[in-house]
Amino acid sequence: MSWLFGYNKGQPAPPDVPGLPVPPPPLGGDGDGGDKNKPKDKWSNFDPTGLERAAKAARELDQSRHAKEALGLAKMQEETLHMEQQAKIKEYEAAVEQLKNxxxxxxxDERRKTLNEETKQNQAARAKVERENADIIREQIRLKAAEHxxxxxxxxxxxxTVFGEGFRAFVSDWDKVTAAAAGLTLLALGVYSAKNATGVAGRYIEARLGKPSLVRDTSRITVLEAAKHPVKVTKRxxxxxxxxxxxxxxxxxxxxxxxxxxxxxxxxxQNKGLYRNILMYGPPGTxxxxxxxxxxxxxxxxYAIMTGGDVAPMGRDGVTAMHKVFDWANTSKRGLLxxxxxxxxxxxxxxxxxxxxxxxxTLNAFLYRTGEQSNKFMLVLASNQPEQxxxxxNDRIDEIVNFALxxxxxxxRLVRLYFDKYVLQPASEGKQRLKIAQFDYGKKCSALAKITQGMSGREISKLGVAWQAAAYASEDGVLTEAMIDARVADxxxxxxxxxxxxxxxxxGEGKDPERNPLLPHLQGTPV
Structure with missing residues (x-):
């Protein structure tokens, strides 16, 4: 390596090279005439040809086509490594966001711990008692029908028998004719009684086992439902x-x-007291x-759910249908909401x-059946316009609760709930054709909460479904931030x-729309 840097002992001093310091002349005269015991100058053995060769090699390497390709390849490798690191960071952020949710x-769940502790006791025993009671009731109905x-x-x-004897006696003995007439009277009375008893039994069975026509949905188990869906009923x-x-x-x-x-x-x-009736009012979807x-x-x-819009079309049958609802409600062993x-x-x-x-x-029939509080059913009314x-x-309402937007x-909380339910969970499970692009999920949820002012919880839940549908409709099944923004804007x-x-x-109705509970935000909602 000494040839590259110019250290050759015994060589004459190098010539002046631009950019390098000039070595000082040796002490004690020119050439080798000085004192041999004095130390030699540090520049006395420097050879500049090594630097010249290194500079020439550097110029050739810089001009080489392969050198540029090697530099580009190194740059691409560095960018690839950087992208891989960014992807890992986004994956970590997604995991952190899901952990936050x-x-x-x-x-x-911790805040509701008190209620959960109350609900875990005696469930299996209560279900068994209900099933046993249902079997007893059905057996009693069967026995009564057999007796009738x-x-x-x-x-x-x-x-x-009495009629035959009376007819024979009719031609022979007037007293027997009188007895036959009494028998006919007893026969008519027996038929009438049997008819009425059969009607009462039929209404009893309908009240016990049948769902009224006004009830759209109920958690109460009927015999027909148990026969059609035994597995579903057992799980319930x-x-x-x-x-x-x-x-x-x-x-x-x-x-x-x-x-x-x-x-x-x-x-x-639990204490078999009288239930309080509740009115819940507010915009739809709250x-x-x-x-x-x-x-x-x-x-x-x-619970049993009915809607007021089903009552008016029933016309004259509305009164009978309303009484059937309350007759059916009063037969519930568990109590009916x-x-x-x-x-x-x-x-x-x-x-x-x-x-x-x-x-x-029909309204009068409803008022008659709700005139007093009951320990059999609890009345809960929902309305968007309670002033009507x-x-x-109003006199039958014990408590009023406002469900605002x-x-x-x-x-x-709603955006995060439905983003986790319809996007994060399906994507993390890997069972569905759904993936998520890399972006800050928490920041996006906070931003969406600000621009959805005035929207109800139901509308926000539909946003979650729309995001999932957008991913399913894409070619690669990847939900991007732009797709989310487009659905929200729409x-x-x-x-x-x-x-x-x-x-x-x-x-048009002469009302002040600003006082309508459905119109809290008509203007200024950013897209």
């Missing part, structure tokens, strides 16, 4: 009693209010129906001209259009 659910049939047959046989019997607020996102103040209602209802059920179902299941009751959705559709003021005579009669209720309806904090435009229609309807 899981922590939120865990915290919610035997009574009718014996009455006919006896009457026939052995299912755990749910938390009243599981899956329900409400404001802290409203959550505390409905939690107190749930605890009071459950204690009323969780009224969902909470009513959860309240019934938490309290160990059955009767939820009337869109209650203002038939519980309107009777003084108005818009209500027909048939609907007025007849005053007698979700605020910013509740909207963010949903906001539709929401604004609906609000404009509602605003125009309010003006």
């Amino acid at each position: 899981e922590q939120i659910r865990v915290q919610g 049939r035997q009574t009718v047959l014996e009455s006919i046989k006896t009457a026939g 019997l052995f299912s755990k009693i749910q938390d009243a607020l599981e899956g329900v996102v409400l404001s802290p103040k409203l959550e505390e209010r409905v939690r107190d209602i749930a605890i009071a209802t459950r204690n009323t059920k 969780g009224k129906t969902l909470f009513a179902k959860k309240l019934a299941m938490h309290s160990g009751m059955d 009767l939820f009337v959705d869109e209650a203002d559709a038939f519980l309107r003021k009777r003084a108005t001209e818009k209500i027909s005579e048939d609907l007025r009669a 209720f007849d005053w007698a309806i 979700p605020g910013l904090e509740e909207r963010e 949903a906001i435009r539709q929401h604004q259009q609906k609000m404009e229609w509602l605003k125009a309807e309010g003006k």
Whole structure:
């Protein structure tokens, strides 16, 4: 290596090279005439030819085509390594975000620990008792029907014998004719009694086993349903009693209010007290129906859902149908939560001209059956326009709860809930054709909560379904941030259009649309 850097002992001093310092002359004269004992200069053995060769090699390497390719290849390798590191970071962020969602659910479960502890006791025994009671009831009905049939047959046989004897005696003895007439009277009485008894038995069976036509949905198990879906019914019997607020996102103040209602209802059920009737009002999609179902299941009751829009088309049959609903409700062993959705559709003021005579009669039947509080059923009304209720309806309400549109904090919880349910969980399980592009999920959920002002919980849940559908419709099944933004922008435009229609309807009726609970945000919603 000494040839490259120019260290050759015994060589003359190198010439001056530009950029290098000039070595000082040796002390003690020129050439080798100096004192040999003096130290030699450090530049005396430097050879510049090594530097010249190195500079020449560097210039040739710089001009070489392969050198540029090698530099480009090194650059590409560095970029690839950087992209791999970024992908790993995004995967870590996705895992952290999912962990945050899981922590939120865990915290919610901890807050509901008290209610969960109350709901876990005596479930298996209660289900067994209910099944045993159902078997006893069916056996009693069968025995009563057999007794009625035997009574009718014996009455006919006896009457026939008496009639024959009376007819023979008719031509021989007037006293026997009189006895025959009495027998005929007894026969008529027996037939009439059997007919009435059969009708009573039929209504009893219908009330016990049949679902009324006005009831759209119920958790109460019927014989027909048990025969059609035995597996489903068995699962329902052995299912755990749910938390009243599981899956329900409400404001802290409203959550505390409905939690107190749930605890009071459950204690009323256990102590066989009188149930309180509740009115829940507010815009559509704010969780009224969902909470009513959860309240019934938490309290160990059955629920039945009917809607006010089904009553008016029944005309004259509405009164009979309404009585059947309450007869059926009073036969429930577990207690029944009767939820009337869109209650203002038939519980309107009777003084108005818009209500027909048939609907007025049906309303009177409803008022008659709800005049006193019951330990058999609990009445829960839901309405978007409670101001239209007849005053007698207001008199039957014990508690009023306002389900308002979700605020910013509740909207963010809802967005995270449905993003996790419809996007993160299916993508992490790998069972469906759905993947997620790399972006900050938590930041995106917070941003969506801000721009969805005025939207209900149901509308936000539909956003989650729309995101999942967008991924399924794509070629590679990958949900990108741009796809999410497009679905949200479309949903906001539709929401604004609906609000404009509602605003125009309010003006047409001479109302102030700003006072309508469905119109909290008509303008200024960013897309």
